[in-house]
Amino acid sequence: RDVGYELPLSFLEAALGCKKQIKISRLETCAEFSGKGTAKGTNPETCPDCGGSGQVRTQRRTPFGVIQSMGACSKCGGKGKIIRDPCKKCKGLGRVRVSKTLEVSVPAGIDNGQTFILRGQGDHGVNGGPAGDVNVTVSVRPDPTFERDGFDVWCDIPLTFAQATLGDEITVPTIDGKAKYSVPEGTQNGTVFRLRGKGIPYLNGRDKGDQYVRVQIEVPRNLSGKQKEALKNFDATMNEKNYEKRKSFFDRFKDMAGK
Structure with a gap:
């Protein structure tokens, strides 16, 4: 019969594939007298x-x-x-339970809860019958940086107010390592940009998903008096052209109030 096994993996191990050793318990043909189940010198x-x-x-x-x-x-x-005189090792059953260590290749792109099969590695068959399989079900731990959506990957990246306003070349973490991305000036909080082909490999395929990066603009805290003064002076130079969404919102509000 088949043997089940649950294999815990990290996010990156599941996304990129890896080799693991697993330890299973299975029934193997008794080594005594070719699994006949009889004591030495006797036959069924x-x-x-x-x-x-x-x-x-x-x-x-x-x-x-x-x-x-x-x-x-x-x-x-x-x-x-x-069997009149059973084997003492297998009690006449012809099979004994043993602990077995197997090296497995986890396919790249496998997802939480999915199963891959190790053919012929399960319990040995009775009376020389075919062996069962090992059904390995993966359990993927959450990752602090990445989230999975099908074969796409999502992550949040913090930007400073200055980076979002002026634009900047930033380093983005991907499952394959680091990638460069040029953030355009005037980038708004919550903006999502895409890195094509930086997602998770399709199972048994050559294509890959994409990575989506969500911008999180971090508002500075614990400003010194000098910093606050500089920010006030900067804000005083702003006008409606610098805040298009704010202007649009208050224009709609004025229209509603005038009705």
């Missing part, structure tokens, strides 16, 4: 009730006549064999 016996088929025919009388059906043999549990 053919079940006398089902003749080794694992199934028996039953009859049941009903008002409509006798109904015949096939079902699992109760003596051998449907196995067709009976």
